[in-house]
Amino acid sequence: MRLVGLTGGIASGKSTVSGLFKSAGVPVVDADVVARNVVQKGTGGWKKIVKAFGNGILLENGEIDRAQLGQIVFSDPEKRKLLNRLLAPHISCGIFWEILKLWVKGCLVIVVDIPLLFETKMDRWTDPVVVVWVDPKTQIERLMSRDGCGQEQAQSRIDAQLALDWKKSEADIVIDNSGSLDDTKEQFQEVLKQVSGPLTWKESMMSRDGLLSIVVCTAAGVLLAQKNLL
Numbered sequence: 152m153r154l155v156g157l158t159g160g161i162a163s164g165k166s167t168v169s170g171l172f173k174s175a176g177v178p179v180v181d182a183d184v185v186a187r188n189v190v191q192k193g194t195g196g197w198k199k200i201v202k203a204f205g206n207g208i209l210l211e212n213g214e215i216d217r218a219q220l221g222q223i224v225f226s227d228p229e230k231r232k233l234l235n236r237l238l239a240p241h242i243s244c245g246i247f248w249e250i251l252k253l254w255v256k257g258c259l260v261i262v263v264d265i266p267l268l269f270e271t272k273m274d275r276w277t278d279p280v281v282v283v284w285v286d287p288k289t290q291i292e293r294l295m296s297r298d299g300c301g302q303e304q305a306q307s308r309i310d311a312q313l314a315l316d317w318k319k320s321e322a323d324i325v326i327d328n329s330g331s332l333d334d335t336k337e338q339f340q341e342v343l344k345q346v347s348g349p350l351t352w353k354e355s356m357m358s359r360d361g362l363l364s365i366v367v368c369t370a371a372g373v374l375l376a377q378k379n380l381l
């Protein structure tokens with residue numbers, strides 16, 4: 152099995168590219184979706200947030216007030232570290248679970264879209280790593296326009312992550328999403344060829360069917376050895 156890490160900066164275009172992977176039939180695990188699920192009302196993540204940030208962080212319906220929590224953690228690095236520390240085990244567990252479900256189905260190539268792939272050192276588990284890069288001016292403009300926030304707020308969200316240029320330097324594959332959507336789609340076709348190329352021997356062995364054949368061969372070997380047929 153091949154685990155492709157998809158990352159970038161905030162509003163650099165990860166969801167846009169993961170949408171292209173989905174349209175091409177490649178399954179995607181979205182860490183933002185997992186991160187939302189693990190803080191739903193009553194879950195372990197929800198309880199930890201309420202304990203750490205108080206009842207004031209809840210909306211009337213008991214769900215986490217994400218806008219308020221975002222304002223707190225993106226303007227206070229210590230609070231952000233606290234939130235990250237509280238949620239990290241829930242998020243990694245949730246991601247692992249989603250990957251396992253796809254592995255059981257026999258998927259050979261899985262894309263994991265994780266904004267904080269490098270920050271959480273999860274890049275150790277993914278190969279190749281695809282970084283969606285965008286030039287700084289376009290990034291802040293798209294972020295402000297998508298989230299309807301001001302320049303200062305947008306900048307504090309960008310600064311909450313490792314520098315996008317550094318991520319680019321660590322990437323196996325870079326998609327430059329500074330241009331038009333068509334431009335990105337064109338680059339994506341090349342990336343798709345690269346990530347869905349033939350699996351290495353190790354990747355094949357890590358797949359469901361690869362592991363199954365190891366188990367069957369080992370069992371057959373043991374059986375034959377017991378009957379002195381080897």
Ligand SMILES: CC(C)(COP(=O)(O)OP(=O)(O)OC[C@H]1O[C@@H](n2cnc3c(N)ncnc32)[C@H](O)[C@@H]1O)[C@@H](O)C(=O)NCCC(=O)NCCS
Pocket residue numbers: 160161162182183186217218220221224231234235238242265266267268311312
């Ligand atoms: C701070 C929260 C409440 C803001 O919620 P909101 O709905 O406004 O944003 P959303 O979750 O859609 O995230 C938008 C983007 O913000 C960036 N981001 C989110 N959390 C963080 C973080 N802790 N540090 C840096 N950047 C982050 C990512 O690029 C993400 O794609 C929320 O992002 C959160 O709970 N974050 C902690 C969980 C986490 O680490 N998520 C990232 C998945 S690896």
Ligand SMILES: Nc1ncnc2c1ncn2[C@@H]1O[C@H](COP(=O)(O)OP(=O)(O)OP(=O)(O)O)[C@@H](O)[C@H]1O
Pocket residue numbers: 159160161162163164165166167168183266293294297328329330331332333335
């Ligand atoms: N090539 C493009 N041309 C114009 N707009 C784009 C392009 N790519 C993405 N966008 C827009 O930029 C915004 C950010 O893109 P997207 O949501 O894909 O980023 P993201 O990296 O997934 O963000 P986040 O880290 O917040 O999850 C969106 O409003 C999207 O529609």
